[in-house]
Amino acid sequence: MTLDQLRIFVAVAEHGHMTRAAERLGISQSAASAAIRALESQHGVRLFNRVGRNIELAQTGHRFLPEAKAVLDRAAAARGVLEDVSQTVAGSLSIAASQTIASYWLPRRLAAFHEAYPAVKLSVTIGNTRQVETNVLDGRADFG
Structure with missing residues (x-):
């Protein structure tokens, strides 16, 4: 197991x-x-x-x-x-974003975040604004 x-x-x-x-x-x-x-x-x-x-x-x-x-x-x-003990920031971060934000604004910021915190697993869900809101409220995304 x-x-x-x-x-x-x-x-x-x-x-x-x-x-x-x-x-x-x-x-x-x-x-x-x-x-x-x-x-x-x-x-x-x-x-x-x-x-x-x-x-x-x-x-x-x-x-x-x-x-x-x-x-x-x-x-x-x-x-x-x-x-x-190692003072390494690790874990996972789930992000929900609209198409425009995910395409134009988010990539640079995710790349910088990943470089600063490589042990954090990032996941991005793309949807419309209502889907982003629902994902955050339902706990399927940490933030949107």
Whole structure:
């Protein structure tokens, strides 16, 4: 079992949808599906019930979810300790921007930010103003 498999499991459980979880994690739907299949296969369990195109947590998945979250929280805390010791700024930053801002204003600023903080993973979602607002309000973007 890997931390990536746990991250994917938690994302799918929280989103209730393989594709949406994959998009949120920045991976392909097939990679997310493969990680879930591998996790289930490695341990001989079924974590999700698949009904047509829908997916829901199985009983085992419900029992496993709080443990998976706890492991991810502990891993984040451990990473935080190392980052504090090394004084390296790391993490992830999700930005939602309109087409014009994303095309003309944002690239120079992202490049400068990345040069100053190379350990921060940047992700940008482009949409119209209403989509940017919704992404920020729903927590899918840190800022817009």
